[in-house]
Amino acid sequence: MIRFENVSVRYEDDAEPTLRNVDLTVPEGELVLLVGPSGVGKSTLLGAVSGLVPHFTGGTLTGRVTVDGRDTRVHPPRELADLVGTVGQDPSAHFVTDTVEDELAYGMESLGLAPGVMRRRVEETLDLLGLAELRDRPIATLSGGQRQRVAIGSVLTPHPKVLVLDEPTSALDPSAAEDVLAVLQRLVHDLGTTVLLAEHRLERVVQYADQVLLLPEAVMGPPAEIMAVSPVHPPVVALGRVAGWDPLPLTVRDARRRAEALKERLEGRLAERDRAGRDPAGLLPDPAPSRDRGSAPDAGRAGNPAPPAFEARGSEGGAPGFGKWGSLHALGRRGRGGGFSLFRRRRPTPAPALTAPLVDVTNLAVRRARVEALRRIDLQVEAGETVALMGRNGAGKSTLLSTLVGMIEPTSGSVRVAGRAPHTTDPRDLIHQVGLVPQEPRDLLYADTVAAECAAADADAGAEPGTCRALVEELLPGIADDTHPRDLSEGQRLALALAVVLTGRPPLLLLDEPTRGLDYAAKARLVTRLRALAADGHAIVLATHDVELAAELAHRVVIVADGEVVADGPTAEVVVSSPAFSPQVAKILAPQPWLTVEQVEAAL
Amino acid sequence: MSGAVRVLAAPEASRANALHAGAWWLWALGLAVAASRTTNPLLLGLLVGVAGYVVAARRTDAPWARSYGAFVKLGLFVVALRVVFSLLLGSPIPGTYELFTLPEVPLPDWAQGVRIGGRVTAEQLVFALYDGAKLATLLICVGAANALANPARLLKSLPGALYEVGVAVVVAMTFAPNMVADVARLRTARRLRGRPTGGVRAVLQIGLPVLEGALERSIAVAASMDARGYGRTARVPAAVRRTTNVLTLGGLLGVCAGSYGLLAAEGAGYGLPLLGAGLVAAMAGLRLGGRRTVRTRYRPDRWGARAWLVAGSGVAVATLMIWANAYAPEALHPGVVPLEAPELPLWPAVSVLVGLVPAFVAPVPVSKENV
Numbered sequence: 001m002i003r004f005e006n007v008s009v010r011y012e013d014d015a016e017p018t019l020r021n022v023d024l025t026v027p028e029g030e031l032v033l034l035v036g037p038s039g040v041g042k043s044t045l046l047g048a049v050s051g052l053v054p055h056f057t058g059g060t061l062t063g064r065v066t067v068d069g070r071d072t073r074v075h076p077p078r079e080l081a082d083l084v085g086t087v088g089q090d091p092s093a094h095f096v097t098d099t100v101e102d103e104l105a106y107g108m109e110s111l112g113l114a115p116g117v118m119r120r121r122v123e124e125t126l127d128l129l130g131l132a133e134l135r136d137r138p139i140a141t142l143s144g145g146q147r148q149r150v151a152i153g154s155v156l157t158p159h160p161k162v163l164v165l166d167e168p169t170s171a172l173d174p175s176a177a178e179d180v181l182a183v184l185q186r187l188v189h190d191l192g193t194t195v196l197l198a199e200h201r202l203e204r205v206v207q208y209a210d211q212v213l214l215l216p217e218a219v220m221g222p223p224a225e226i227m228a229v230s231p232v233h234p235p236v237v238a239l240g241r242v243a244g245w246d247p248l249p250l251t252v253r254d255a256r257r258r259a260e261a262l263k264e265r266l267e268g269r270l271a272e273r274d275r276a277g278r279d280p281a282g283l284l285p286d287p288a289p290s291r292d293r294g295s296a297p298d299a300g301r302a303g304n305p306a307p308p309a310f311e312a313r314g315s316e317g318g319a320p321g322f323g324k325w326g327s328l329h330a331l332g333r334r335g336r337g338g339g340f341s342l343f344r345r346r347r348p349t350p351a352p353a354l355t356a357p358l359v360d361v362t363n364l365a366v367r368r369a370r371v372e373a374l375r376r377i378d379l380q381v382e383a384g385e386t387v388a389l390m391g392r393n394g395a396g397k398s399t400l401l402s403t404l405v406g407m408i409e410p411t412s413g414s415v416r417v418a419g420r421a422p423h424t425t426d427p428r429d430l431i432h433q434v435g436l437v438p439q440e441p442r443d444l445l446y447a448d449t450v451a452a453e454c455a456a457a458d459a460d461a462g463a464e465p466g467t468c469r470a471l472v473e474e475l476l477p478g479i480a481d482d483t484h485p486r487d488l489s490e491g492q493r494l495a496l497a498l499a500v501v502l503t504g505r506p507p508l509l510l511l512d513e514p515t516r517g518l519d520y521a522a523k524a525r526l527v528t529r530l531r532a533l534a535a536d537g538h539a540i541v542l543a544t545h546d547v548e549l550a551a552e553l554a555h556r557v558v559i560v561a562d563g564e565v566v567a568d569g570p571t572a573e574v575v576v577s578s579p580a581f582s583p584q585v586a587k588i589l590a591p592q593p594w595l596t597v598e599q600v601e602a603a604l
Numbered sequence: 605m606s607g608a609v610r611v612l613a614a615p616e617a618s619r620a621n622a623l624h625a626g627a628w629w630l631w632a633l634g635l636a637v638a639a640s641r642t643t644n645p646l647l648l649g650l651l652v653g654v655a656g657y658v659v660a661a662r663r664t665d666a667p668w669a670r671s672y673g674a675f676v677k678l679g680l681f682v683v684a685l686r687v688v689f690s691l692l693l694g695s696p697i698p699g700t701y702e703l704f705t706l707p708e709v710p711l712p713d714w715a716q717g718v719r720i721g722g723r724v725t726a727e728q729l730v731f732a733l734y735d736g737a738k739l740a741t742l743l744i745c746v747g748a749a750n751a752l753a754n755p756a757r758l759l760k761s762l763p764g765a766l767y768e769v770g771v772a773v774v775v776a777m778t779f780a781p782n783m784v785a786d787v788a789r790l791r792t793a794r795r796l797r798g799r800p801t802g803g804v805r806a807v808l809q810i811g812l813p814v815l816e817g818a819l820e821r822s823i824a825v826a827a828s829m830d831a832r833g834y835g836r837t838a839r840v841p842a843a844v845r846r847t848t849n850v851l852t853l854g855g856l857l858g859v860c861a862g863s864y865g866l867l868a869a870e871g872a873g874y875g876l877p878l879l880g881a882g883l884v885a886a887m888a889g890l891r892l893g894g895r896r897t898v899r900t901r902y903r904p905d906r907w908g909a910r911a912w913l914v915a916g917s918g919v920a921v922a923t924l925m926i927w928a929n930a931y932a933p934e935a936l937h938p939g940v941v942p943l944e945a946p947e948l949p950l951w952p953a954v955s956v957l958v959g960l961v962p963a964f965v966a967p968v969p970v971s972k973e974n975v
Contacts, residue, residue, distance in 0.1 A: 077830045092782075098777070110832055158832075444793050
């Protein structure tokens with residue numbers, strides 16, 4: 001269906017070609033997943049299939065790309081429109097009309113299909129994607145998952161033989177992502193559509209793929225084979241590699257069926273350590289610089305009125321053997337610091353409360369016009385604690401973060417960050433209390449070089465000249481002074497924004513969706529950095545859809561739904577009790593309390 | 605009997621029975637033409653009332669539907685402005701009832717004929733009021749069309765040759781809210797950097813990224829449109845292309861001249877035929893031009909019986925009012941010199957009420973039913 005013959009693509013001012021000598025054939029009706037680290041040309045390869053590369057983006061393409069026998073060299077994208085449907089990274093940049101029904105019809109109108117055919121196909125597509133309820137809605141009022149489905153539907157109606165998708169689930173919460181993937185699978189099964197998709201979050205998609213194409217080597221093969229060698233892989237594969245399973249499992253279900261032996265071994269380790277007491281010196285991993293929490297912060301923590309872990313969803317976190325679990329959990333997380341103090345918090349404390357928590361939100365409500373964005377929110381965060389805010393798109397996570405930086409004034413209730421109300425604090429003082437890295441880190445960057453950006457950040461924060469640059473050097477070694485922030489990769493830009501925010505030395509750091517568009521390597525670097533910051537005593541609150549990130553990083557998880565906190569407790573308990581928010585390792589090894597491959601690896 | 609009423613009663617609005625946007629515009633323009641034919645404040649008031657009633661009865665809660673209030677305010681502003689200008693700059697209307705005298709600004713010789721300040725007469729003010737009211741009514745009629753007709757759908761009913769203009773406008777309309785969101789986001793970001801969000805520097809520093817973002821988004825939309833088949837064309841012979849251009853340009857000129865004749869006080873005689881001929885030529889041109897595009901239309905609004913009734917009622921009001929100018933010119937233009945109290949002439953008033961037809965035949969928006 002799709003053939004690449006010795007294809008290379010080079011953009012004008014780049015020294016190196018983005019794609020080099022790619023040869024591949026994608027057979028009809030396959031779902032092919034494109035994997036590889038950032039910047040290896042995944043988007044370029046997808047663009048070459050739809051003809052947007054090089055007709056629209058410029059650059060030089062050598063070799064030959066044919067789709068169903070049509071050479072993209074002589075067929076511009078519009079001549080391929082009946083054959084290839086393309087959905088880019090940002091669905092909202094895809095829409096041409098203003099309502100769902102018109103958007104679905106747009107492509108067919110351009111192709112000049114007969115009105116009767118259009119009508120029938122729109123109805124079919126509305127049903128196929130579950131959009132019938134939304135047919136008359138303006139696109140601007142849709143949620144992220146709905147938009148993604150409309151975008152897919154809008155390219156499906158001309159019945160293309162090939163569907164090309166660039167990161168279709170990155171911006172979506174786990175359940176919306178599942179909806180979208182279910183649709184794709186249905187297309188492949190029912191209509192025989194050839195699907196080519198690129199995605200960083202492999203844990204979501206790899207089980208749906210018929211073939212995996214690994215870049216930059218451009219080797220294609222069955223998922224299990226490619227995953228065995230791929231530098232980017234989901235946790236289930238990492239666990240399989242650690243346990244030495246062959247063939248590698250790709251789904252949680254496969255892995256769970258093989259996991260009996262592993263679970264027994266781990267059970268043994270846990271028991272061993274239980275006997276050895278609560279000091280498993282040297283046995284457990286120590287990814288973050290271990291920090292010895294002195295008695296003072298501990299006293300403060302112990303006395304804080306943080307709510308005990310509760311589960312408002314009705315499912316019991318760890319009902320069987322809860323006591324043992326608690327201690328195991330504490331053991332398992334000892335090395336990351338903070339885990340044990342969560343445990344300690346539940347015990348009667350000798351020291352009285354001395355200091356207030358760094359973040360103290362009580363009974364917070366936020367209304368916008370008639371919409372209650374947040375209701376009855378109580379949240380306390382201590383110095384050195386990492387809290388993950390989770391919940392579906394539009395649940396109120398970003399609103400809560402905005403309230404913490406004073407962008408939104410609480411309608412009722414109180415918000416205190418380091419004892420001050422953020423919305424009445426002068427922004428110049430506030431940056432020394434709290435820093436937020438927004439969803440789009442680029443918003444924070446104005447200057448046209450890294451050096452200028454750093455100088456501006458120093459001036460804004462009133463810090464010693466060079467403070468920000470030193471932070472950049474630490475977070476992003478070897479970046480040149482005259483680099484334009486736009487030329488940085490997503491991960492590098494995030495690091496730069498983080499450095500800018502940290503220049504003000506805020507004790508509280510907020511991150512909104514930090515892993516969107518990051519590959520596994522960039523994510524791992526981010527995790528290391530944030531752990532180090534937490535160990536330094538920074539409190540970190542991150543809003544994220546990425547359950548794996550929350551599992552690796554957070555001491556506590558707070559789940560927000562419809563503007564209310566529905567669960568708040570230690571990561572292991574909250575995350576394990578709800579399937580949507582549970583990381584793969586926890587799903588595989590349940591009911592044991594492991595969350596990450598790292599923990600398992602260290603225990604073995 | 606009740607069965608017939610149930611069948612004839614206006615149905616709930618849905619996409620399938622949506623009234624053609626052009627019908628609303630014809631209706632509103634009909635009212636506007638009627639308004640341009642009279643200065644009788646009572647008749648003008650009646651026209652505004654008719655337009656307002658129909659808007660109240662049939663508008664949806666879409667964003668554009670809220671524009672009616674803005675147009676009413678604009679109308680009142682026009683009246684006030686007209687009166688203020690008349691006060692300050694004087695008026696050629698001779699008058700006997702002097703109300704008061706403003707201090708006059710002495711002007712040099714070369715500014716003869718211009719007066720600032722001076723005598724203010726009742727006749728002059730009444731004339732300004734009538735004139736302002738006429739303009740305001742025209743504006744309010746346009747506002748009514750704006751509130752009732754979905755602009756995107758109106759653009760979609762444009763002939764194929766104008767399709768691209770329509771797409772450009774729709775894309776631009778969806779851009780505005782995105783840019784507003786961008787500005788809000790970047791202001792937030794400034795605050796996060798600890799910088800003030802007001803001031804010239806802030807505007808500059810926010811403005812540039814906003815423009816950059818808009819540019820990037822437009823490129824993305826262009827790529828998406830291209831990949832979805834936008835701009836596929838069919839080949840047409842050169843002769844057809846040339847004929848198209850001549851017909852379209854000539855037709856548009858005719859439409860311009862014709863509408864001027866129709867709206868201006870003199871020239872109703874040649875206005876109508878010129879407008880008609882221009883429209884026909886333009887339509888033929890557009891139709892020919894449409895041959896180049898291969899596109900088809902998804903669920904175009906149908907021009908059904910209700911659309912005929914709505915558009916027809918507007919045209920009827922305009923025609924009856926033009927006719928009334930022949931049989932009752934004094935009643936339609938109450939005397940200013942000497943001053944007379946305006947009267948409400950019976951038959952012209954009845955003909956204005958014909959404009960209420962849409963309030964009974966147009967499909968009822970669903971949200972209204974729920975209230």
